[in-house]
Amino acid sequence: MRTDGMSGSAPVAETAGTAAPIPEVADPTAPALETVSLAAPVLEAAGLAAPVLEAAGLAAARGPRRVLENISLTLRAGEWTAIVGPNGAGKSTLLGLLAGLLRPAAGSIRLYGRPLQAWNLRARACQLAWLAQHGEAEGEIPVRDVVRIGRLPRHGLFGAITVEDENAVDSALAEMECSALAERRLDELSGGERQRVLLARALAVEAPILLLDEPTTHLDAPHQRTLIRSLRQRVRAGATAVTVLHDLTLALAADRLLVLADGCIQADGPPADQAVRRQLTKVFGDAFRIAGVDDGHELRWVVLPAL
Numbered sequence: 358m359r360t361d362g363m364s365g366s367a368p369v370a371e372t373a374g375t376a377a378p379i380p381e382v383a384d385p386t387a388p389a390l391e392t393v394s395l396a397a398p399v400l401e402a403a404g405l406a407a408p409v410l411e412a413a414g415l416a417a418a419r420g421p422r423r424v425l426e427n428i429s430l431t432l433r434a435g436e437w438t439a440i441v442g443p444n445g446a447g448k449s450t451l452l453g454l455l456a457g458l459l460r461p462a463a464g465s466i467r468l469y470g471r472p473l474q475a476w477n478l479r480a481r482a483c484q485l486a487w488l489a490q491h492g493e494a495e496g497e498i499p500v501r502d503v504v505r506i507g508r509l510p511r512h513g514l515f516g517a518i519t520v521e522d523e524n525a526v527d528s529a530l531a532e533m534e535c536s537a538l539a540e541r542r543l544d545e546l547s548g549g550e551r552q553r554v555l556l557a558r559a560l561a562v563e564a565p566i567l568l569l570d571e572p573t574t575h576l577d578a579p580h581q582r583t584l585i586r587s588l589r590q591r592v593r594a595g596a597t598a599v600t601v602l603h604d605l606t607l608a609l610a611a612d613r614l615l616v617l618a619d620g621c622i623q624a625d626g627p628p629a630d631q632a633v634r635r636q637l638t639k640v641f642g643d644a645f646r647i648a649g650v651d652d653g654h655e656l657r658w659v660v661l662p663a664l
Contacts, residue, residue, distance in 0.1 A: 406433040406434040406435050406436070406595075407433065407434065408431045408432065408433055408467075408470075409432055409433060409434050409468070409469060409565070409566060409597050410431075410432040410455060410466070410467070410468055410566060410597065411430070411431050411432070411466065411467045412428055412429055412430050412431075412454070412455065412464065412465070412466050413429050413464055413465050413466075413467075414427055414428070414429055414463060414464035414465070415427070415428035415429070415451070415454055415461050415463070415464035415465075415466070416428070416461060416462045416463040416464055417447065417450050417451075417454060417459065417461055417462055418462045419450075423462070423620060424445075424447045424450050424620050425447040425450055425451060425454075425620045425621075426620045426621055427464075427621065428451060428464070428621070428622060429464075429622075430615065430622070430625065432455075432566075432597050432599060433597065434565070434595050434596070434597055435592055435593070435595050435596070435597070436592060436597060436598075436612050436613060437588055437589065437592045437598040437599075437600070437611045437612045437613070438597075438598070438599045438600070438611060438612065438613040438614075438615055439599075439600050439601075439602050439607075439608035439609075439610075439611035439613070439614055439615070440452065440599065440600065440601045440602070440615045440617060441601075441602060441603075441605060441608045441614060441615070441616055441617070441637065442616055442617035442618050442623075442640060443618060443640060443641055446617040446618050446619070446620070446640075447617055447620045448570075448601045448617055449490055449570050449601055451617065452568055452570050452599065452601055453570075454466065455485075455568055455599065456485055456487045456568045457473050457474065457476075457481060457485070458487070468481065468484060468485070469484070479510050479513065482509075482510035482562070482564075483510045483511065483562070483564060484564055484565060484566055485564055485566050485568055486507070486559045486560070486562040486563075486564035486566065486567050486568065487559065487568050487569075488555060488556060488559045488567075488568070488569040488570055488572055489570055490570040490571045490574075490601070496542075496543060496544055497542045497543070497544055498542065498543045499539075499540060499541070499542055499543075500530075500535065500538045500539050500540070500541055500542070500543060500546070500554050501526060501530075501539045501540065503543055503554055503555070503558055504526045504529055504530060504539075504554065504557045504558045504561050505518065505522070505526055505561070506558055507525075507526070507529065507557075507558040507559060507560070507561030507562045508522040508525060508526065508561055508562070510562060511525075511562075511563075525561050525563055526557075526561050528560075528561075529557040529558070529560040529561035530557050532557065532560055532583075532587055533553040533554070533556050533557040533560065533580075533583065533584070533587070534553065534580065534583055535550065535553045535554055535557055538550055538553075538554065547575075548574075548575035549575040549576050549577055549580060551575070552572075552574055552575045552576055553576070553580060556569075556572060556584065560587070565595070565596055565597060566596070566597045566598075566599075567588070567591070567596060567597070567598045567599065567600075568599050569598070569599070569600045569601070570600075570601045571601055571602070571603065572584060572600055572602075573602065573604055573607060581604075581607065585607060585610060588600070592612070605637070605645070605660045606658070606659045606660045608628075609628045609634075609647070609657070609658035609659070609660070610628075610657065610658075611628065612627065613625070613626065613627055614626065614627070614628055614633050614637065616633065616636055616637050616640055617640075618640035623636050623639075623640055624636035624637065628658050629656075629658075634647045634658065643663065644662065644663055645660045645661055645662045645663055646660075646661050646663060647659070647660055647661070648661055
């Protein structure tokens with residue numbers, strides 16, 4: 358064992374602490390529905406996949422208080438990024454900005470090179486699949502209908518559900534191991550079962566970019582493993598995954614860690630980078646250490662609380 362020596366729906370905007378709708382700005386020259394290939398990342402001269410989502414100089418405020426300041430990052434196809442940090446670091450706010458659900462106080466976001474707010478809302482929803490920290494769906498809705506909501510960007514509010522839509526719903530249910538729940542009502546489910554259904558809804562969008570806020574909430578160990586394997590498989594196929602995680606051992610399985618604290622990026626890089634791991638322990642007050650464990654296939658990083 359190796360250890361490091363060390364002792365986290367309509368778009369809305371926040372203005373002066375209040376929520377206001379973000380107006381849709383449609384590009385009149387763009388088609389009503391745009392698609393970007395999931396499985397064909399474009400390589401740049403540096404050998405990296407082309408940027409899919411870029412943020413420059415982002416800031417966000419809640420009332421008079423800035424919760425994010427000068428955030429710049431580039432997300433690429435074929436990469437899983439885990440956003441981590443202590444409570445109040447701005448993790449969920451950053452994810453909401455990237456999804457276009459919050460308006461930045463400063464800075465800009467570009468999706469495939471175009472300003473995020475210039476995208477038609479339906480087209481944008483086909484590219485960005487979103488899971489909120491606290492799931493929005495509740496009540497006596499059948500599980501299959503909840504997951505079908507994920508297909509709305511594809512066929513529109515009044516469009517007919519197609520065989521392709523039903524296949525996508527079936528596939529998402531199976532991927533999250535909740536096919537057996539399809540005919541049950543959402544209010545009959547446990548917290549973990551409900552979370553898997555909401556994850557299936559996000560996957561049913563078949564978007565190339567997944568923005569998931571605390572996706573492992575209420576999941577037991579086997580279903581946490583199911584989710585992480587699903588993310589890895591989708592990323593290998595060319596998807597971009599961004600997750601906010603409090604389970605740091607799971608976060609350390611990502612390709613990239615984005616460490617936030619005090620509204621700023623404190624570290625950004627692969628978990629294998631010792632400087633990133635050192636900064637991760639620092640922002641949590643050295644409440645744990647990180648150990649490297651060789652499981653026979655790869656070196657994995659695990660968090661050991663300093664009890």
